[in-house]
Amino acid sequence: MVDTVRFTWRGRPGLIIGVDTPLPDGGWAWRGVSLLTRFTVSRWQALAAGDGWAVTVFERTPFTPAGLDVYARTPALTAAQEQEVEAALDGLPAAQTFRAALFNPVHDGR
Numbered sequence: 001m002v003d004t005v006r007f008t009w010r011g012r013p014g015l016i017i018g019v020d021t022p023l024p025d026g027g028w029a030w031r032g033v034s035l036l037t038r039f040t041v042s043r044w045q046a047l048a049a050g051d052g053w054a055v056t057v058f059e060r061t062p063f064t065p066a067g068l069d070v071y072a073r074t075p076a077l078t079a080a081q082e083q084e085v086e087a088a089l090d091g092l093p094a095a096q097t098f099r100a101a102l103f104n105p106v107h108d109g110r
Helices: 079-090 093-101
Strands: 002-009 012-022 028-032 041-050 053-058 067-072
Touching: 041 079, 053 079, 053 093, 067 093, 079 093
Parallel strands: none
Antiparallel strands: 002 012, 012 028, 028 041, 041 053, 053 067
């Protein structure tokens, strides 16, 4: 499965493309496809999901530290969805390391 990541760095938009491959013990291995990222692999897994949201955890790469992402179908979670995510994170040992660093991103409208 093709997996793209859009980001902004120093005010400039960027795009990283990779391919996700299922792992036998669960989760996925992401591998970049460009010259710069071809030898970069990041293992990740879905930890929880609800109505309109999902939580994943991923290991570090040479470009990013290990972390946790909360995905939503909309630019912001509703208050009820935030409560669902918090409740889900309470029961996930793999998420505890990252709880203190969670933040709401600023969207630029793109």
